[in-house]
Amino acid sequence: MIRIKSAIIHYNENVRKEGMPKMKGITLGALIMEKNGEFYVSNWGNGKHLGKLKPEHIEKICQACSVDANFLFGIKPMKS
Numbered sequence: 001m002i003r004i005k006s007a008i009i010h011y012n013e014n015v016r017k018e019g020m021p022k023m024k025g026i027t028l029g030a031l032i033m034e035k036n037g038e039f040y041v042s043n044w045g046n047g048k049h050l051g052k053l054k055p056e057h058i059e060k061i062c063q064a065c066s067v068d069a070n071f072l073f074g075i076k077p078m079k080s
Contacts (some may be wrong), residue, residue, distance in 0.1 A: 002053065002072050004028070005063035015066040024063065058061045 004025070021027075036059045058069055070077050 001074075003074055004061065004072070007067045007072060008060060010067055011065040027063055028061065031064050032057050036049070 008023050008025065008028060016022065058072065060071060062068055068077075069075075
């Protein structure tokens with residue numbers, strides 16, 4: 001299951017500068033989808049997405065929330 005809610009929390013607690021608006025599901029959804037973004041993001045976060053999650057969606061989520069794909073999928077990064 002993809003950790004979208006955790007990515008949003010990470011952004012709001014660790015990345016967001018004072019005075020900037022908080023990231024919300026609908027905000028993130030608007031960045032990655034043209035249709036009702038909140039609906040799609042909440043469904044992906046619950047593991048009940050209605051469409052395919054494409055690599056470009058992952059890239060946009062990672063950029064918007066300042067996380068990497070390992071974080072989103074709960075994978076520990078490999079040691080070099």
